[in-house]
Amino acid sequence: MTHSINYGRRQFLQYSAFGAAAALFPELLLANPTSARRSPTPGFKPDVEIEFSAREVFVPILNNGSKTKVQKYFAKLLKGPENTVQSFEDNYLGPTLNFAKGQKVRIYFDNNLLEHSIMHWHGLHVPQKSDGHPMYSIEPGERFVYEYEVLNNAGTSFYHSHAHNLTGSQVYFGLAGLLKVTDEEEKKLGLPTGEYDLPLVIQDKQFNRNGQLQYVRGMHDRMMGFLGDTILVNGKPNAEFAVKSRAYRFRALNGSTSRIYKLGWDDGTPLTAIGTDVSLLEKPETKPYVMLAPGDRVDLWLDFSGRPVGSKLAMYSLPFSGTMPPMFESMQRMRGGGQGGRGMMGGMGMMSGGLGQGEKFPIAIFHVTEKVGDSPKLPVQLVRRQRLTEKDVDNADNPLPIAITERHMRPLVNGRPFSLDEVMEIEKVKVGSIKKIKIFHPHEEHEMASQTSGHDMEGMDHGGMGGRGGGMGMRDEMGGGMMGGMMMAMAHPIHLHGQQFQVLSRKEGHVDREDYETVRHGFVDSGLKDTVLVMPGEEVEIIKPFQDFKGLYLYHCHNLEHEDLGMMRNFYVH
Incomplete structure (x- = not known):
C-alpha cells in the first residue's frame, strides 16, 4: 500500500512548483508549504472544531474472519454539536460529518501515513487554502489546519484525499467519507431524518x-x-x-x-x-x-x-x-x-x-x-433556486473550452497535462464572473481548433487528436497505430472545484445513438452539480460562477486513475 517515493526529490519539486506559482500569481499570497496553515488564524472563531488523522489500520471487510490493511480517516470532535461526527466501527470509511449552513469550521489534519497526503472537501465552496489543492500536501508527521465557513445549501458532499499522483490509491484504500449539510429551508420540508x-x-x-x-x-x-x-x-x-x-x-x-x-x-x-x-x-x-x-x-x-x-x-x-x-x-x-x-x-x-x-x-x-402506519409524503416542491441562464454569463458566444483528450498514453485536458506553475489564458477568470463552459471530446483536430477559436490557446498540444474511432498517433509508445482509436472514446466524469455549476445543455454531436440510448434517461442535470459525466462524442455546456474567492481551483477528470496521470488543470481566479 505504501509507495516508493523519493521524498527529498518530491518535496524539492513540490516546493519549487509552489514558489513558481507564487511568483506567477503573487496576489494569491501563497504561503511556503513548510509553514502553510500549520496553526489557527487569529480572529477566526469556529463553531466546529475537529481533529482529523489518517493512518494505516487493519479492518474486517469480507466477513470471513480476515482483516484487510487500509488507510483510514479518524476524527475527534473538539467543539460543536454532538452529532457533528458519526464514526463507524470496523469500517474503512471515514466518519460522516454533519454540518449546517453558516457554521464556521476549523479542522486539524494530522498525516500519520507513510506518504504525503491532503484532504479535499469535494463539493464545498471554500477558500483556496482550505480546498485541499495538492500543492498543500503534507508529509508524514505534519499537520494542516483548514478554516472555512459552510456556504453551501443543504445537500450531500464528501471528503477525500487529493494527494498529487496518489489520489486514486489513497481513495481506493479508504481515505474518503460522507459530508452532509443542512439548512433551515431543508428542515421545513419534513424529509426523512x-x-x-x-x-x-x-x-x-x-x-x-x-x-x-x-x-x-x-x-x-x-x-x-x-x-x-x-x-x-x-x-x-x-x-x-x-x-x-x-x-x-x-x-x-x-x-x-x-x-x-x-x-x-x-x-x-x-x-x-x-x-x-x-x-x-x-x-x-x-x-x-x-x-x-x-x-x-x-x-x-x-x-x-x-x-x-x-x-x-x-x-x-x-x-x-x-x-x-x-x-x-x-x-x-x-x-x-x-x-x-x-x-x-x-x-x-x-x-x-x-x-x-x-x-x-x-x-x-x-x-x-x-409494517408502519405513517410515512412522510414526498413534497411537491423542495427548494426554490434562481436558475442561471446565458443572460447571466459574460461569454455566451465564446464559452471556455474543456477539451477531453487522450494521447501518447496520457489523458489530457485542453491538450495539456497538469502543471502547478502554468495557466493558459483560457484558464484565467475574474473573481465575481459567471462563465459558460463547453466540455467536449474533439472529434477531429480541426474540430478542436474550431471549438477553441477566439481563445488564446498558446501552449496547447493539438497533435494526434481524434474522436470515436479516430486515430491518436500512439505509434511511439505502442509500437503501432492500432491502439489509437481504442484509447480515445471514453466517458469522463469532469469535476470542477470551487463553486457549484448548472448544466445548461447536452448535445449529442458524434455519440453512438444506440449506446447513448442506454444512459440518456438517467442523467439528473437540473440541480446544482460539481461533477458531470460526459459521454464520447457528447458536448456538455455548463454555467459556473467564480465568486467570493481568488486562487487556483482545479478542474479534472474524476476517473482518479486519469487524474493521477495528469488529466487535471487549474483555473486561476484573480
Whole structure:
C-alpha cells in the first residue's frame, strides 16, 4: 500500500512548483508549504472544531474472519454539536460529518501515513487554502489546519484525499467519507431524518486470496480506469438493508475510482431523486434509472409503503454501453461480458480481471421487516433556486473550452497535462464572473481548433487528436497505430472545484445513438452539480460562477486513475 517515493526529490519539486506559482500569481499570497496553515488564524472563531488523522489500520471487510490493511480517516470532535461526527466501527470509511449552513469550521489534519497526503472537501465552496489543492500536501508527521465557513445549501458532499499522483490509491484504500449539510429551508420540508436518512456509498474493490486489497495492475488499469470485482456498500459486501414500510432518504455516493453505476430496481420501479451533488432539487424527479459517475451523488427518495412484510427489492447496476472504447467493448461482448483474462494484448494486462464497465450486477437488497402506519409524503416542491441562464454569463458566444483528450498514453485536458506553475489564458477568470463552459471530446483536430477559436490557446498540444474511432498517433509508445482509436472514446466524469455549476445543455454531436440510448434517461442535470459525466462524442455546456474567492481551483477528470496521470488543470481566479 505504501509507495516508493523519493521524498527529498518530491518535496524539492513540490516546493519549487509552489514558489513558481507564487511568483506567477503573487496576489494569491501563497504561503511556503513548510509553514502553510500549520496553526489557527487569529480572529477566526469556529463553531466546529475537529481533529482529523489518517493512518494505516487493519479492518474486517469480507466477513470471513480476515482483516484487510487500509488507510483510514479518524476524527475527534473538539467543539460543536454532538452529532457533528458519526464514526463507524470496523469500517474503512471515514466518519460522516454533519454540518449546517453558516457554521464556521476549523479542522486539524494530522498525516500519520507513510506518504504525503491532503484532504479535499469535494463539493464545498471554500477558500483556496482550505480546498485541499495538492500543492498543500503534507508529509508524514505534519499537520494542516483548514478554516472555512459552510456556504453551501443543504445537500450531500464528501471528503477525500487529493494527494498529487496518489489520489486514486489513497481513495481506493479508504481515505474518503460522507459530508452532509443542512439548512433551515431543508428542515421545513419534513424529509426523512435519523434512522430513515441513510448513506449508500458504492465502491468496487479487488481482493487477493489473503483478503488484501489489490489496485492498478498495469498501464491498462490506468488508461481504462481500475475496475474491481467486488461491490461494497457502506464499506461492506453483499449489502442488505432492513427497512420499514415507509419512505427513506438514501444518499448515494459513487466512491469508486472509475466505475460508473446505472442504479435501478430489479422490478422496473422508477427511482425518485430529490437531490444531486450538492443541493436539493427544486422538485422531485422520477427516472427509470439514475446514472452515477465517480464523484457523483444523488439523494434518492425510496418509498417502501404498501410493500408487505417479508418482501424483498433488489437494486442493481443495470447494463449500459458506450462509456468505454469501441474495441474494448467489442472484446467484452465477444467473451460474454467481463474484462477477460489477464495478459491479453501483448502482456500489458489489457483485459485484467473484474466486472466489466456496464455489466449488470446487484448493489443491495432491501428487506421489508416491519409494517408502519405513517410515512412522510414526498413534497411537491423542495427548494426554490434562481436558475442561471446565458443572460447571466459574460461569454455566451465564446464559452471556455474543456477539451477531453487522450494521447501518447496520457489523458489530457485542453491538450495539456497538469502543471502547478502554468495557466493558459483560457484558464484565467475574474473573481465575481459567471462563465459558460463547453466540455467536449474533439472529434477531429480541426474540430478542436474550431471549438477553441477566439481563445488564446498558446501552449496547447493539438497533435494526434481524434474522436470515436479516430486515430491518436500512439505509434511511439505502442509500437503501432492500432491502439489509437481504442484509447480515445471514453466517458469522463469532469469535476470542477470551487463553486457549484448548472448544466445548461447536452448535445449529442458524434455519440453512438444506440449506446447513448442506454444512459440518456438517467442523467439528473437540473440541480446544482460539481461533477458531470460526459459521454464520447457528447458536448456538455455548463454555467459556473467564480465568486467570493481568488486562487487556483482545479478542474479534472474524476476517473482518479486519469487524474493521477495528469488529466487535471487549474483555473486561476484573480
